[in-house]
Each structure stands twice: as structure tokens, then as C-alpha cells.
Amino acid sequence: MTWLVILTHESGVFMRSYFIDHYGGIDGLCLRETDAPKPPGPGQVLVRMRAAALNFRELLILAGHYQQMCKPDLVPCSDGAGEVVAVGEGVLRVGTGDRVALTFHPHWIAGEQPQGLAILGRGGSVDGTLSEYACVSQDEVVVVPQHLSFEEASTLPCAALTAWSALCAHGVLLPGQRVLVQGTGGVSVFALQLAKLFGAEVVALSSSPEKLSRLRQLGADHLIDYRVHTDWHKQVLACTGGQGVDLTVEVGGGDTVERSVQATRVGGRVSMVGLLTGSPGFSEGFFYRGLSINTIRVGHREQFEQMNRAIALHRLRPVIDQVFDFDNAPEAFTHLQQRKHVGKVVIRIN
Known part of the structure; x- marks a missing residue:
């Protein structure tokens, strides 16, 4: 089955994800092997994550500034893109093989900011994108412009949408x-x-x-x-x-x-x-x-889709400062912390 084509280990099927083992800085990042996601249920999609992009807020989260607001045993990073490898019953928004990004706010689809919105979003209130796979609701994914690489597309959910909202929301x-x-x-x-x-x-x-x-x-x-x-x-x-x-x-x-x-x-x-x-x-x-x-609280899914249409029409390409391999993710955070970058720092996952 598609979702089993991940990694085979003598103890079964697993995937790798980064977690925040402890707060206080970048050394709190911990790479672990975990059970692979189960087949997606009704309305869910399984995404093979291909790239994650960093934002300054990730450093603040690692430092412990929002520790009380974060879910326990958190997978960090709000931004990421990948490929849909399996869909559950009733999924209509995307199909297997679609290239997608995950939305920052999983439940903010359109309209005004809802009461009680979890402002930390993905990578704070819910697990983030620094993982080889993610199983999410079909409502949490957006098809990305075809001219973009996975690395470029991974920069869109937080930084790009925040800029779009700042300009025209x-x-x-x-x-x-x-x-x-x-x-x-x-x-x-x-x-x-x-x-x-x-x-x-x-x-x-x-x-x-x-x-x-x-x-x-x-x-x-x-x-x-x-x-x-x-x-x-x-x-x-x-x-x-x-x-x-x-x-x-x-x-x-x-x-x-x-x-x-x-x-x-x-x-x-x-x-x-x-x-x-x-x-x-x-x-x-x-x-x-x-x-x-x-x-500005990033933005909702409808705004994300509007922005993507503009990006596709003008064939805009995000500015990427440097790409790091998944195994070297802590180095990417250190590079961001040095504040010498222009544009986005990206981690290539697989």
C-alpha cells in the first residue's frame, strides 16, 4: 500500500520526525524514529513532506517563550510542502500525487479571525512540518503553484501569506x-x-x-x-x-x-x-x-489560495538563502539565528 512505502525497520514501519525534547534553545531539537502514520481516515490525506521552511518564531518557541501555549512533545516548524501519497474516503479537494503545502491555521478556512483562534498555529498548537510524513484533514492542505520546487513552495504558508495579508487583507x-x-x-x-x-x-x-x-x-x-x-x-x-x-x-x-x-x-x-x-x-x-x-495573524486558507493564484500568474519565485539536509536541521536553525540570511532558510526532508 502507498502509505507503507516509507522506511522498513526490523521492528516494523517507521518514520523520522524532529521533536522539541526540552526548551531553552536549538539543542532541544531531537530526531526520533516513530511509528508511521496509519492509513488516512475519512476526509484525511497523507502527505509525504519534502521540505520545511524556518521562521524566526521557531527560535522563540525553542527558547521557551511560548512553552505554555505549545502542545506537549511538539514537532516544530509551521511551514512545509510535500506530495499527497494517500487519501481517505470522501476526500475531494486533492488527490494522490498533488503537490501541496500545509496551512498555518488548520481550522481557519475563510472570513474574519475566529474567536479563540490558536495563534501559534502549526508547529505550536499542533504538530508542525519537520517530519517525513503528516496525516491531516483535507481542509489543511492547499495545492501549490506548479512552477515552484518543493523547497520554494515550503516557504509560502507563514511568511508569504503573512506578507500578502499585511499588504491587502x-x-x-x-x-x-x-x-x-x-x-x-x-x-x-x-x-x-x-x-x-x-x-x-x-x-x-x-x-x-x-x-x-x-x-x-x-x-x-x-x-x-x-x-x-x-x-x-x-x-x-x-x-x-x-x-x-x-x-x-x-x-x-x-x-x-x-x-x-x-x-x-x-x-x-x-x-x-x-x-x-x-x-x-x-x-x-x-x-x-x-x-x-x-x-496580522498570518491568514486563512482562502487568502492562501488567492495568493497562490497571483504567484502562479506572475511566476514569482521565493527567495531562498540556503537549503539544509534533514539530518542537519539544527544547523539550519543556527544559520537563521545568526540573522545573516536574505529570504528563507529551508530544510530538505526527502
Whole structure:
């Protein structure tokens, strides 16, 4: 049977998965052999995972920041893509052989964020993607654009969808409008790429000439080194004729949000994506400027499918910094922790 073509061991059929053995850092990752999934039941699909992509939140989870919110004996990583190798009775959304990604929020299909949403999603509230196989509901998978490799497709569920939601889930982004992106992490790079699909003018911040050069290659219209220009909001105003941007994709949190407010035009929008430097506090300037603040919780499956159509139409390719083998997964986390990457760090599973 298809689901038995996994690994044969003298004690039976098994697969390999990473678990969080203990919290406190990357050394808490533990690779184990476990029983292979049972044949998928009604409405379920068995996915052979081919790649998983890392997000900064994985480091926070490993460090124990959200330990009380995580399921016990957790398989980490929210992002992953693979191939459907078996389907249960009544499955209509996908078929054997389809190339799919797993959704970040298993039960958020469409509409407004539901009450009681488990905000940690996959790789936090439920097991993640750093495993050779996953058996999930058919509602938790999305067919990925055919022009993408498994490694590229694995980057979409969290980082890409977060960027898409930041740009257009709470307002219309029109051609010619201006967008500010911060840094070279996965969400920021996707926000740059996707904003260019909308025909936007993009102002990009980063910390080195090398990274800024890469952002220029990806389409950034204005580049600002925030280490040189610590009051970078003034540079944003200067390159937008004193007006500010229409939308800021804010990933920093407490240390950067006030400058983001000052860099955004009167009546503009700030999409709050990350809290890398803690929770923000808003000054009087936020109220005087009449800004709209939207917190981004990745997005739902319908938005994922909308984004995939845009990616397929424009044949957009995610930016991958480096790919690591499954056996070397801890090295991938270490590489991410060093914050020298541009785009996504990916683990090839099989």
C-alpha cells in the first residue's frame, strides 16, 4: 500500500520526525524514529513532506517563550510542502500525487479571525512540518503553484501569506502607492516581491550594503541603511516628498514602531507583523496622523489560495538563502539565528 512505502525497520514501519525534547534553545531539537502514520481516515490525506521552511518564531518557541501555549512533545516548524501519497474516503479537494503545502491555521478556512483562534498555529498548537510524513484533514492542505520546487513552495504558508495579508487583507493596495519594508527576513522579502506585483513603489530598510544591493535586485525603489541612518523615518520622508508611505509592514515591534508611525503618511496604514523587540506603545503622533493599525495573524486558507493564484500568474519565485539536509536541521536553525540570511532558510526532508 502507498502509505507503507516509507522506511522498513526490523521492528516494523517507521518514520523520522524532529521533536522539541526540552526548551531553552536549538539543542532541544531531537530526531526520533516513530511509528508511521496509519492509513488516512475519512476526509484525511497523507502527505509525504519534502521540505520545511524556518521562521524566526521557531527560535522563540525553542527558547521557551511560548512553552505554555505549545502542545506537549511538539514537532516544530509551521511551514512545509510535500506530495499527497494517500487519501481517505470522501476526500475531494486533492488527490494522490498533488503537490501541496500545509496551512498555518488548520481550522481557519475563510472570513474574519475566529474567536479563540490558536495563534501559534502549526508547529505550536499542533504538530508542525519537520517530519517525513503528516496525516491531516483535507481542509489543511492547499495545492501549490506548479512552477515552484518543493523547497520554494515550503516557504509560502507563514511568511508569504503573512506578507500578502499585511499588504491587502485590511485595505486595497493600489498601483503607485508606497510601501515600507524592514530588513531581509522572509516576511519582509515577500512583502517587497508581492508589493511589486501590485505595482507599488517600495522603500526598503536593511543593515548592510550587501543586503541593500540584494533588495535592489528584487525591485526595491529606495534603499536606506538603518545602521547609518538611525532616524530612518526621516529618510523615508525625504524619498517620498515629505509625505510618507501609504503602508508600512512593521516587523520590529517596540523599538521601531514609533519611527514606522512617523514614516507613514497621514491616514495611512501600519500592518503589525512581528514583535521582535517587544510590544509597542503608541505616542500621540499615531493619533494625530489618523493611522490604521492592523495586527496580522498570518491568514486563512482562502487568502492562501488567492495568493497562490497571483504567484502562479506572475511566476514569482521565493527567495531562498540556503537549503539544509534533514539530518542537519539544527544547523539550519543556527544559520537563521545568526540573522545573516536574505529570504528563507529551508530544510530538505526527502
